[in-house]
Amino acid sequence: MTDGRSILIVGGGTAGWLTAAYLARHLAMVRPGVAITLLDAPEIGPIGVGEGAFPTIRSTLRYLGIDEGGFLRGTSASFKQGIRFDDWLHAPDAGRRHRYLHPFEPPYRSDEVDLVAHWLAQDAATRAPFAEAVTIQHRVAAAGRGPKQAGEAGYEGPLSYAYHFDAIRLGRLLADRAEALGVRRLDGRLVRAVRGTDGSITHLETEPHGTLSADLYIDCTGQHAALIGEALGEPFVSVRDRLFTNRALVCRLPYERDDTPLPTMTIATAHHAGWTWDIGTAEARGIGTVYSDDHLTADQAMQGLADYTGVAADRLEVRALGFEPGYRRRPWVGNCIAVGLSGGFLEPLESTGILLIEAAVAMIAELFPRRGPVAAPAARFNALMTARYEAIADFLKLHYALSRRTEPFWQDNRAAGSRSERLAGLLDQWRYRPPNRFDFTLDVESFAFFNYQYILYGMDWAGDAEPVPQEGGAQLFRKLRQFGDHAAADLPSHRDLVAAMRG
Template structure:
């Protein structure tokens, strides 16, 4: 069988994660049938819009052979147990704020009882918040405890978790592992993409440093520049009419006190024209003001960022990152496939950018034909990726459209014309029942039904089960389980180490 070759254009998280994943999947050092080359320029920096991930990153890193403790040390990483949403439900009154947590741990489900319905039947005025009632992780995260103890297994622990990390350092870690797995790395800059006149596929690319390069499959990880897939004319499907944010101002602030306690969740703080992310790394906080330029001027966004940081953003470099929410409907055309920002980007909320890189890399690995037409998987890949993007749009829109904030940005998000039809259908069904597993086809989803439950009920959506209350007679048993969750949560919050303590222990182990 003839040897096949893959050329990845662009580094960063997308390029190096894809390279490492494919090299590991195909056991590249012992595979004479395949060669993988990545070309990237050091002059083109990483966007690094999101410095957080979803729990799938643990299995991805483990699969490609990354050591968890070394990863934490090398990327100044911390543990992420979910996202805390501040003031998304209503505009805060002076001196009053509210929040809810979207934890990564599924709601407790045991002894044949689904507690969701029993929580819905409790008095909304006196019942605890949904995440607080349904999982011990809410209590652990609010207490700034870690999701695991020192010495517990790599990528494992009693609670589900992901990470916060420095995106540029993550790319360095992935690069080192990909090269160790047999990926050839070329430093260089793309200057031209030449198409085959007959087929319309990529014939070769031209670089300033290495001349002409050719491959069987080209993977476009060139970011928003989309240097390869753009040359093939892949259409871009904008969802700007549904997801309004299109700008971010991002900065990094060192801790005034190195011993500052660490949150173990991303903070997403709503403001008049969008929201602000706040991510606690080991040595600094990554903060970014995400906003809609149609609702907020750049100067006003800078003022909001400055107010959030207590004026400290004036003393550091602030990057302006424009983007348009949308995706390529045909990210795989002939012998080229786009991964990462070149294939699509929605917005930083819920760390979906890295989730989609992971999904694309895994699908390319499974589908890549070692023989036959290299473009054969394109139709199925495009169907799956487009469906994933469309479903993520639904999930992200859910965060916005239920808000009762009174600013124009939030009112416009509640306009039914801006809500995808499928989400409108589900919201109507969820008036009478909670989200369930049959609402979603798992192979097309990045988020499970319980992720929707956390957002839906965190945003105080009302599912009215009172007309069928008699269908749920085991109230006493449900109350007993709720009490157990509270007790286990208190115990876990006292027994698990402080988040900062665990990170310090991992970092000290290197010495």
């Protein structure tokens, strides 16, 4: 039996086509008969900062039935095993630099030894960096090795991983998959959304397709937010009092040689008013400098990007982006849901843009009502998404709040008043113990407790916990170092792995 309901998605790109493909795949199983149409407006393009993802993307791509090798070929993708943070603790000083890795692999867990407690009990001046001590992934990533062997099953491997990719190509790949799953594509332009007496959307006026109507409208129009913002007037909740960056300059640089070593991590380098990302896809480097325009001018940011790349400013092809960190107060209003940038964006750090799309579309798929009012799940969806945005904002703020850099941007980030009460309370507790799973509500969290540990201890967080050396801890650390060395020797180089899997 079919229910005959219909969904109209406005806007393509990663948000629109991922939403379309996921809903088509899910609803075909549990609610057959739902018609999904996507209006792909050519003026709504990708923002250009979504070139990295979180490990959840593997489950999403597998669920959509996309072959991993085909994904790598189609999007110029490479593997990502985490993020290396350079110069976040302090600015370079006489050649002295600080760096740490936030890997995707959780710390090794033993029933006999609490490795975190043992690491904290060691001499801070001589102990290995936290991620290097508690996981083998640090050694694998630092050696430029891939997270798996080429012959292993798609989306599987001994180490956790995500990808770097070309966001525009990803949108095209998802569009092809969505259409194969039965999504109807219309190329055209949204003229306006028309509301009824109850405030909900009755229909859209478009060119050249005239009037389009549906039971549920999904706004994937990017920062323009043509439905949720312009038509419905849903307020935007800014978090710029906590997250200060709001501008980015983006460029792409080809490799000088085809065999240039390919990093298997995002490199995030702090500068005096923000940070610069550097990622390696299979075919080019994607580089962007993120900054606060309250602390840096556009010209200064451009010069900083030129200095980082080693390319003169007048020779760089740069795209300038602006964003307001925050989210819609209610991303689901009546018969309209905002997904992607129309629903909110915090900043490029930790690649949460696509992560939030994945979270939203998974909830829509599960909550979509078979019968009755289409807005029935709205309150639940809004509560979960708001809590998720707030949790991510706190996690991102943690990266800045622990810095010892002396520039005004970083001093402002350290100010106690720029932290939420929740984050301030957690930091007070973490002075006496490590973060653990009971600090978080899983349904609204994108990051696990160990992700917080990697940031805290990567940034030399000094608490007041009583040292608790663990019997057997030193021996287990030695074994982990050996396992890491063996893995780095056995696994292929990152570039060789990508080339083999691309075929």
